[in-house]
Amino acid sequence: VQQIETHPSVNLSFMGEKRLFVSVVGEAELIRDRELMKPHWRKSLEMWFKDGLDTAGLVMICVKGKNIKYWQDMESGEVTISKH
Numbered sequence: 001v002q003q004i005e006t007h008p009s010v011n012l013s014f015m016g017e018k019r020l021f022v023s024v025v026g027e028a029e030l031i032r033d034r035e036l037m038k039p040h041w042r043k044s045l046e047m048w049f050k051d052g053l054d055t056a057g058l059v060m061i062c063v064k065g066k067n068i069k070y071w072q073d074m075e076s077g078e079v080t081i082s083k084h
Contacts, residue, residue, distance in 0.1 A: 001059050004028045010063055020072045026065040036060070 004010065012024040031037065034053045037060045041053055049055040068079045 001030060001061075004030055004061065012063060018072065021070065023069045024063065024065045025067040026063045029062045029064070031060040031062055032058075 008028045010026060010028045012026075014022040014024075016022070037053055037058070040060065046052055049058060066081055068081075070077050
């Protein structure tokens, strides 16, 4: 969270089934408003956050993707999101 506060540029990497890899480059925003978090909360998260949305210091990270790349075996692709 401290790093995002000073440098919001982030890269998220995911690995899916059948050797699918996805990379998302974008800008992160920290959300502390519990009302904005509510629609995204899942009961299973209480494994890590025992007090639910009332957990002290809880922050939701929203990433606005700018560039997305994927690879799966010999196939690959890229999407660049531009502001209008």
